[in-house]
Amino acid sequence: MIQKKGSNAERDLVHRFFDAGWMAMRAAGSGSIGLPCPDVIAGNGSRRIVVECKALAADAKYLTKKEVAELLEFGRTFGAEPWIGIKFDRMGWRFLSCEDARATEKSMVISKEAAEARGLTFEELIEK
Amino acid sequence: MIQKKGSNAERDLVHRFFDAGWMAMRAAGSGSIGLPCPDVIAGNGSRRIVVECKALAADAKYLTKKEVAELLEFGRTFGAEPWIGIKFDRMGWRFLSCEDARATEKSMVISKEAAEARGLTFEELIEK
Numbered sequence: 001m002i003q004k005k006g007s008n009a010e011r012d013l014v015h016r017f018f019d020a021g022w023m024a025m026r027a028a029g030s031g032s033i034g035l036p037c038p039d040v041i042a043g044n045g046s047r048r049i050v051v052e053c054k055a056l057a058a059d060a061k062y063l064t065k066k067e068v069a070e071l072l073e074f075g076r077t078f079g080a081e082p083w084i085g086i087k088f089d090r091m092g093w094r095f096l097s098c099e100d101a102r103a104t105e106k107s108m109v110i111s112k113e114a115a116e117a118r119g120l121t122f123e124e125l126i127e128k
Numbered sequence: 129m130i131q132k133k134g135s136n137a138e139r140d141l142v143h144r145f146f147d148a149g150w151m152a153m154r155a156a157g158s159g160s161i162g163l164p165c166p167d168v169i170a171g172n173g174s175r176r177i178v179v180e181c182k183a184l185a186a187d188a189k190y191l192t193k194k195e196v197a198e199l200l201e202f203g204r205t206f207g208a209e210p211w212i213g214i215k216f217d218r219m220g221w222r223f224l225s226c227e228d229a230r231a232t233e234k235s236m237v238i239s240k241e242a243a244e245a246r247g248l249t250f251e252e253l254i255e256k
Contacts, residue, residue, distance in 0.1 A: 022205065023205040027155070077149070078171035078173070080171065
């Protein structure tokens with residue numbers, strides 16, 4: 001169920017990019033091939049964006065330091081902006097840069113308050 | 129089985145891009161969301177490539193006109209070079225432009241001979 005919720009959120013994000021005139025795709029088997037792989041990639045001819053998505057029901061989202069490091073590595077090598085896409089229940093998407101994730105020893109935490117305060121909405125992200 | 133063979137070929141292609149210093153990802157549920165979606169996307173900071181993969185055991189590979197049209201549309205809008213990636217048994221990958229597919233009424237056909245004669249090898253593709 002948790003996995004399904006995450007996939008549905010990613011599909012929702014892909015559709016938003018399409019509706020905005022971008023092309024986008026979800027990654028297959030994220031992580032399972034042992035190589036860096038963000039969840040969604042999108043482009044519009046001038047910008048490319050890779051997104052690590054977190055969309056489970058919880059008051060804070062946790063990313064491992066490995067997830068963030070791989071997002072940065074993928075973005076740098078591919079040539080795409082790395083973003084963390086967060087979707088809390090009863091709140092739309094918010095997009096944060098990797099610096100906005102607060103690091104603990106093994107993971108990065110993003111609270112709902114931080115996402116609302118510092119995150120970009122989808123419209124802000126694509127008009128950036 | 130046919131689907132598995134196709135997925136394995138796509139994974140092989142993703143690994144080749146990584147080994148060459150690119151970043152790459154396979155698309156999830158290609159086609160299932162009703163939006164244009166190539167099988168593999170790769171980038172190295174200066175070039176982006178999208179690939180529609182055909183890797184089943186047969187002497188000729190068939191692409192529907194819709195597959196080719198969507199590959200072109202995705203590449204144009206995203207900002208990536210569209211390539212058809214063909215893998216015949218006992219022959220490595222060959223990469224053809226969409227113009228190299230011979231069109232019949234509903235589909236495009238690529239023979240093993242045409243792939244060998246006109247297709248680029250993986251090394252030629254990434255050094256192009």
